[in-house]
Amino acid sequence: MPKILSVKQLYAADTATVKKNDISFIDLMEHVGTLCFQWIHDRLQGDPITIQIFCGTGNNGGDGLVIARHLKQYGYNVKTHIINCGNDRSEVFLKNYDRLKEIGVWAEMITCESELPAVSENDMVVDAIFGLGLSRKPENLIKKVIEHINGSNAFVLSIDFPSGLYAEKSVTDTVSVVKAYHTLTFQTPKLAFLLPENRYYTKTWEVLDIGLDAEYIYNAKTDNYLLYKQDIKPMYRFREKFSHKGEFGHAVIIGGSYGKMGAVTLSTKAAISIGSGLVTAHIPQCGYQIIQTSVPEIMVEVDAENEMQKFDININATVIGIGVGMGTHIETVKGFTEFLNKNKVPLVLDADALNIISKNKELLKLVPENSVLTPHPKEFERLVGKWKNDYDKLKKLRSLSKKHKIIIVLKGAYSAIAHEGALFFNSTGNPALSTAGSGDVLTGIITGLIAQNYHPFEAAKMGVYLHGKTSELAMKTKVYETFIASDIIDYLSSAIMDLLMKEPKVVPQKEAESKNDKKAKPDEGTEMYI
Known part of the structure; x- marks a missing residue:
């Protein structure tokens, strides 16, 4: 499970790598810069596009100089710029500056007096100004350069981190941050890339394994993780030949009201489709x-005519999903409160169950431990109040989960699952899931998994992963706008088959043997249109 490490931990990982392998920081930088060059070269294959590299004078700028040197040696049309705005130059930057000069390349110095270089929308820009260690907002000349890059409409590739973006706090000056199309970040995912407030600073990103010390990373303690297929796959339980429906639990979905029966219909269908042995809907008549x-x-049990009032369940439920389409009628609130006082069964709470609790926070004390709450951001805000920024939001998420010993799925891009003070971010999904009923289906999926005796934390992780994966698989034949909540259920089988499928072997592309390689177009299907 990929860890999301702090800036301090990543610097320590650099040091541990250098020490264990008996190399220097300049060697590590050469390795990192070469990997970035190879990424670019694999996609361009000698294309005559103009590549403009903007370097700061720290370590990130040193990475940029390594990239510039390799690109130049392979015959690319490279223009290298150094933002010369002070006397602070790292040692590795200076060494790589000398190495660039040794092959006859002199970078252009950008000063307060000089004109900024022209950048065409047909160019590729490599942003190597600042890395993840930035602690204060760019100002003066550097801010001017960043605004110039953003205004060019060129394809912008950021190295490790979009310049101006902070790794562990919110941006205070939005115009002083590079807006990258893609970011090559090093070794581990970065928390900043998973937060909605930073959505404009990198459209896509990927992690380059730069070979930092595996032992250090394994032992590093963190409360933030990113969930991928390899983390979910081991949880899956295969069924035996002689298994029967009684072994897979009885899920109950409570909800619905006049005009809102679609929500509970979607939830119950999702619960049965994910494999719950039996499912009962407890609904208004x-x-x-x-x-x-x-x-x-x-199966169906009925309550009052138009809304839930009594909550009298007449079956032995394994798990109960409650709240979808339920409404907040005064009699519903009263009946729900009485239900919580008597209930001992694990719960999955969504929608109006959360809205009722948000108006009476004491009800949270009645929610059984390890129950799952699945709020969208607005429902979560009703539970915890407004937050200053996304970092504050995550702090409130951890706190609420830990205080009540519950699992909270905060829905959205990179849905965050809070459990025992740690956060687990989901890697699947796309904007197609922004559709009515999507959350109702997720409630049913998680409820159906818990019915099958998955631990609620496992059910939350697997449920969110599969839910997101359906939208990715559907985009082979659909577009975002035409994808509806029912499609999530229809693609559940495909998502599970994809989960169980072996990963294809990755064959490294043969490194070009000379700078006169045969030109080729960028790989078909790539999202990075350069």
């Missing part, structure tokens, strides 16, 4: 015919 017709595989 007005929805009886709707749900019996829409999901014939489930």
